[in-house]
Amino acid sequence: MKQFEVIITKEQNRDRLDKILQTHDADWSRTQIQNLMKQEQILVNGEPVKSNYKATEGDVISVTIPSPEVYDIVSEDLNLNIVYEDADVAVVYKPKGMVVHPAPGHLSGTLVNGLMHQIKDLSGINGIMRPGIVHRIDKDTSGLLMVAKHDKAHQSLVDQLVAKTVTRKYTALVHGHIAHDKGTVDAPIGRDPKDRQSMNIVDKGKHAVTHFEVMERFGDYTLVECRLETGRTHQIRVHMKFIGHPLVGDPKYGPKRTLDIGGQALHAGVLGFIQPTTGEYLEFEVPLPDDFKQVLKDLKKD
Template identity: 50%
Template sequence: MDAFISDQAEDLTRSQIQKFIKDGNILVNDQAVSKAGFKVKTGDKIVVNVPEEEPIKAIPENIPLDVVYEDQDVIVVNKPQGMVVHPAAGHPDKTLVNAILYHCQINDDDVIRPGIVHRIDKDTSGLLMIAKNNLAKQSLMKQLKDKSNLREYLAIVHGNFEEKTGKITAPLGRSKVDRKKQAVVEDGRHAVTHFTVLEQFDGYSLLKLKLETGRTHQIRVHMQYIGHPVAGDPLYGPKHTLPGKGQFLHAETLGFEHPRTHEWMEFSIEPPKIFQETLAQLRH
């Protein structure tokens, strides 16, 4: 039952459907189904009653925050691995936004993603810029659209390279096979990733990657696409990989024009301890 509905209703996740079943919100031939393993048959009349979602609103929470830079317009933070950027279904609190709202005032009408102009994945660490007002938000978003800002990442990936540099141009969109994943698809959005090989080890390589565009899971999907998935990636990488809690991907460098002064601002941050320790082990 849960697999069948998941295939038919693309806007529902498997876990949502299983909760609907548990709560008696899925009927087969006017009878509530109690098990996700219920076998559907040709001719069954299936009704899914989708309950109204409780509105999500970000509230301030006293969570430690690693602030790299801050002024009246922008704040740059070093997001730890394992932290979600903003509240969403399944992650209503304990996000970076909750921490930001406790730390300072954000003048933004968006109650879920106040100040957020770009994101990095939960298990990706590193630098993120947040707008503290509308002037900053419009400026930073325009720079992202115009590709005039700088975003560079470090990644440990599987395999070795013959070339020292490369450019991956491949359109990205939702996977036709697994809706939780992104994939290279013909009708996807234009996406470009540049990479430089910094070091090579036995079966792994350390890369610097520069985003020309910023699509969901872009680096992770592009690296899988060329046969060098990011080590530790639970979605796009192999099961047998380096020990850790998520992909070895770190947003190392961030650069942008200041929204008010128009001065070029550039920041770099070292990768987290587990990343550095893993590199040391690979080198030896």
């Protein structure tokens, strides 16, 4: 554990606290500072504050950096499909059934284990359990993920997500016949007060917007492309359920009578973002996995 204090000078008066601390240590990212604030490891005059706190001359900033938890996260040869890689970022395909990062009690077989084997350097902003991981998709969702190879690239990708400039398009098979060709779901998402393991539409939830467009109709089922404007936990699954068209195969948000395909029919097929160093827009696309294709073939036969 490391502890130190910073006393605010006249020149720093009214500056944001995260900006001041970044000046104190240039290697710190805003995300790292904000995480420490949430954990009340950064105090102003002995009291916790929000990340947008504006300092006053004479404030005493106390910073405690906890010792990192030690886990033996080992690299594993999982033969991941690295779709793209340069000095700053990589784009990797996560197959259905694979967890993105390790957690206590589940330390192997994850995307991170495979990344550690195939990519030499990974960003450390998200800690030892999630090196390189900028965003996630659910275990039973297949598709593309951005991976950061160092902290500056990581921060750039996070900033793009916050600015809503990252392209994220998903293919989803849902229950029911959607009559209109396109639409937008704008409804806040938060923890379900009746089931803390699930998300739901709640008044005090986080702003969430999903745009969708019908790709094909199969009687009682509809294939849609969903474009995320925000990226909340289980966003597409919750939003499609909210409008009466839950995902096929979804064990958490779908109906009891659904097609048994081993999880929700959801595929993150298109991913686009600005390369952090060159400023070039990069976009990647991967086809539907074979099991998803087979479901669509069977529906067409019927």
